[in-house]
Amino acid sequence: MNYKIALIRGDGIGPEVVNEAVKVLEAVGQKFGHSFTYEDVLLGGCATDAVGKSYPDGTAERCKACDAVLLGAVGGPKWGSDKPAEQRPETALLAIRKDLGLYANLRPAALRPAMADACPLKKETAEKGIDLMMVRELTGGIYFGQREKYQTEDRGLEAADRMAYSEKEIERIGRRAFELARLRRKKVSSVDKANVLETSRLWRSVMHRLAEEYSDVQYEDVLVDNCAMQLVRDPGQFDVVVTENMFGDILSDEASMVTGSIGLLPSASIGDTAPGLYEPIHGSAPDIAGQDKANPIATILSVAMMFRYSFHLAAEADAVEAAVDAVLAEGWRTPDIAEPGVTPIGTRQMGDLIAGKI
Amino acid sequence: MNYKIALIRGDGIGPEVVNEAVKVLEAVGQKFGHSFTYEDVLLGGCATDAVGKSYPDGTAERCKACDAVLLGAVGGPKWGSDKPAEQRPETALLAIRKDLGLYANLRPAALRPAMADACPLKKETAEKGIDLMMVRELTGGIYFGQREKYQTEDRGLEAADRMAYSEKEIERIGRRAFELARLRRKKVSSVDKANVLETSRLWRSVMHRLAEEYSDVQYEDVLVDNCAMQLVRDPGQFDVVVTENMFGDILSDEASMVTGSIGLLPSASIGDTAPGLYEPIHGSAPDIAGQDKANPIATILSVAMMFRYSFHLAAEADAVEAAVDAVLAEGWRTPDIAEPGVTPIGTRQMGDLIAGKI
Ligand SMILES: CC(C)[C@H](C(=O)O)[C@@H](O)C(=O)O
Numbered sequence: 155m156n157y158k159i160a161l162i163r164g165d166g167i168g169p170e171v172v173n174e175a176v177k178v179l180e181a182v183g184q185k186f187g188h189s190f191t192y193e194d195v196l197l198g199g200c201a202t203d204a205v206g207k208s209y210p211d212g213t214a215e216r217c218k219a220c221d222a223v224l225l226g227a228v229g230g231p232k233w234g235s236d237k238p239a240e241q242r243p244e245t246a247l248l249a250i251r252k253d254l255g256l257y258a259n260l261r262p263a264a265l266r267p268a269m270a271d272a273c274p275l276k277k278e279t280a281e282k283g284i285d286l287m288m289v290r291e292l293t294g295g296i297y298f299g300q301r302e303k304y305q306t307e308d309r310g311l312e313a314a315d316r317m318a319y320s321e322k323e324i325e326r327i328g329r330r331a332f333e334l335a336r337l338r339r340k341k342v343s344s345v346d347k348a349n350v351l352e353t354s355r356l357w358r359s360v361m362h363r364l365a366e367e368y369s370d371v372q373y374e375d376v377l378v379d380n381c382a383m384q385l386v387r388d389p390g391q392f393d394v395v396v397t398e399n400m401f402g403d404i405l406s407d408e409a410s411m412v413t414g415s416i417g418l419l420p421s422a423s424i425g426d427t428a429p430g431l432y433e434p435i436h437g438s439a440p441d442i443a444g445q446d447k448a449n450p451i452a453t454i455l456s457v458a459m460m461f462r463y464s465f466h467l468a469a470e471a472d473a474v475e476a477a478v479d480a481v482l483a484e485g486w487r488t489p490d491i492a493e494p495g496v497t498p499i500g501t502r503q504m505g506d507l508i509a510g511k512i
Numbered sequence: 513m514n515y516k517i518a519l520i521r522g523d524g525i526g527p528e529v530v531n532e533a534v535k536v537l538e539a540v541g542q543k544f545g546h547s548f549t550y551e552d553v554l555l556g557g558c559a560t561d562a563v564g565k566s567y568p569d570g571t572a573e574r575c576k577a578c579d580a581v582l583l584g585a586v587g588g589p590k591w592g593s594d595k596p597a598e599q600r601p602e603t604a605l606l607a608i609r610k611d612l613g614l615y616a617n618l619r620p621a622a623l624r625p626a627m628a629d630a631c632p633l634k635k636e637t638a639e640k641g642i643d644l645m646m647v648r649e650l651t652g653g654i655y656f657g658q659r660e661k662y663q664t665e666d667r668g669l670e671a672a673d674r675m676a677y678s679e680k681e682i683e684r685i686g687r688r689a690f691e692l693a694r695l696r697r698k699k700v701s702s703v704d705k706a707n708v709l710e711t712s713r714l715w716r717s718v719m720h721r722l723a724e725e726y727s728d729v730q731y732e733d734v735l736v737d738n739c740a741m742q743l744v745r746d747p748g749q750f751d752v753v754v755t756e757n758m759f760g761d762i763l764s765d766e767a768s769m770v771t772g773s774i775g776l777l778p779s780a781s782i783g784d785t786a787p788g789l790y791e792p793i794h795g796s797a798p799d800i801a802g803q804d805k806a807n808p809i810a811t812i813l814s815v816a817m818m819f820r821y822s823f824h825l826a827a828e829a830d831a832v833e834a835a836v837d838a839v840l841a842e843g844w845r846t847p848d849i850a851e852p853g854v855t856p857i858g859t860r861q862m863g864d865l866i867a868g869k870i
């Protein structure tokens with residue numbers, strides 16, 4: 155079968171890591187008898203430089219004509235928060251999520267066997283294992299709320315952001331979480347701040363309704379401040395963690411760091427209809443761009459998620475993950491994950507090695 | 513000199529830990545020639561049980577008639593988020609902060625020498641030391657914004673919370689942070705989400721203005737998701753971290769857990785005029801209430817902060833902290849911090865030992 159994939163190479167190290175992911179896609183295609191066609195889509199700082207805005211007209215339509223989207227990385231100090239909104243890469247990220255209806259952001263935070271030493275937590279904690287899936291609501295809440303800025307009489311300028319959630323938005327992300335939990339260890343932890351926020355109280359009431367419906371899944375409420383603590387104290391307690399957009403932004407990054415392997419972690423952003431968007435969780439790292447130093451593994455593992463969640467090709471997904479684990483087990487490391495004394499390899503060699511294992 | 517202290521004993525283990533803190537206050541009074549009078553103030557779940565609301569009328573006035581407020585802990589499952597607002601302990605906490613103008617919440621997260629083993633991070637990280645001060649804005653932002661709940665036509669119920677900040681609010685908390693940094697290692701890290709939120713962009717612009725004024729203090733902007741990661745990766749990099757209310761709630765709890773000693777950490781909530789409010793960061797732990805098992809150290813160290821920030825009695829503050837460190841160095845532990853093989857002591861004995869060292 156042929157799959158059409160939109161490639162958003164993006165900024166900084168984005169183009170390099172996408173190149174390696176394409177190598178792996180091709181290797182999988184050859185082995186399993188699929189073919190891929192690629193459609194380059196301009197988005198992010200590079201789009202601002204080329205056409206004056208980070209989210210060129212027609213971007214969503216071009217992506218919608220594909221079966222999935224692979225994104226390298228966007229952003230950089232050149233297009234900072236002092237620039238007008240339409241030139242900032244973040245604006246494009248938020249817009250594409252909304253336009254493609256990608257309301258569910260899946261962020262696995264797992265300690266890969268070969269990388270246990272990289273875990274910043276004590277050995278005893280790392281040994282218990284970490285394997286959680288953060289499910290972040292991605293198209294609602296304060297990141298998409300009304301923004302205001304106005305002059306007051308006695309307090310100077312004042313700014314405001316609005317966080318809103320509807321039952322419908324909460325229910326669809328909640329269902330995703332419970333469905334995922336059924337395929338995993340059957341536990342959902344729902345994170346909110348129901349002792350203060352109205353949105354959280356609505357969130358909690360919808361989750362409780364779902365918990366009754368999915369009565370085979372263990373369910374718990376966790377306050378967001380407590381969750382930030384528990385991720386450090388005992389991340390192994392979590393299976394699926396579901397939360398709203400901003401809490402998810404903060405907690406999923408915390409959970410990622412707890413595994414110690416930011417350069418290895420993929421993500422999937424999906425909606426109810428194709429295409430899903432797949433991207434590494436790391437940034438564009440402009441300081442090492444173009445130097446063959448970037449770690450392509452997170453992007454390659456994002457391809458595995460694409461196979462799993464957009465193409466429903468589980469064997470292909472497993473093959474990619476196994477290839478990554480095999481190369482890591484042999485001791486190959488890019489600079490970001492090289493232990494002292496290990497000679498690191500480059501971006502391209504890492505991609506070649508993984509593609510070679512498929 | 514005589515100081516009048518309002519005691520909010522509160523719920524769960526609150527009354528027990530306040531008792532031990534009072535022992536220490538008395539010991540300091542005797543040694544340094546101060547006297548203290550105490551005014552019991554009802555607030556929290558116990559107030560709901562007694563008079564039907566968690567924040568009885570006149571609470572603020574009674575506190576304002578004192579020089580400082582010491583709070584044990586409030587809250588518990590009995591007064592959960594299903595109860596009406598006026599019965600919930602959180603409502604009382606938010607109200608007293610607002611009514612006393614306590615806009616600055618100081619949350620030290622430091623690894624006490626005797627407790628380095630409790631740090632959940634790798635030994636190498638713990639050995640570098642952790643000694644940061646989180647400065648959380650406490651009376652603005654989304655925890656005090658307008659709340660809405662309404663029926664929509666096609667999305668079911670919808671809820672909303674509003675986050676607002678004025679230049680004036682940002683400036684006064686910013687100044688606190690810079691002033692504190694001058695007394696410490698002269699570095700301020702300001703946390704925001706300026707790539708998305710309007711309030712964060714205003715926050716950042718005010719902080720930049722202050723950074724120019726306090727040019728002897730090193731300054732950096734940190735995005736909230738990145739900060740959540742850095743606190744796990746390398747907490748030793750931070751000196752003073754300043755941020756808005758909700759980010760501060762999440763990050764200060766994360767930072768506390770990173771030290772591994774929740775039962776040891778105090779907090780101060782202060783405004784421009786007396787009285788400040790001092791409380792341990794831990795909760796009311798209803799499961800161990802009344803069993804002489806609670807750790808009173810965080811409350812005792814809150815008394816040290818009271819001496820330092822409300823009474824400007826640095827020698828007295830130092831004496832309390834030294835007494836705590838001496839007792840810990842001798843190996844005395846309450847159950848929550850007892851290493852395997854150590855026989856723990858009770859709440860009262862811990863209080864007696866610390867008071868005895870003054
Ligand atoms: C760049 C920013 C808008 C984005 C977010 O917060 O959603 C990023 O932090 C992420 O997590 O993908």
Ligand SMILES: CC(C)[C@H](C(=O)O)[C@@H](O)C(=O)O
Nearest residue numbers: 349350379602603605606761
């Ligand atoms: C109980 C709650 C309102 C409170 C807060 O979030 O401010 C608590 O978590 C705290 O940090 O003091």
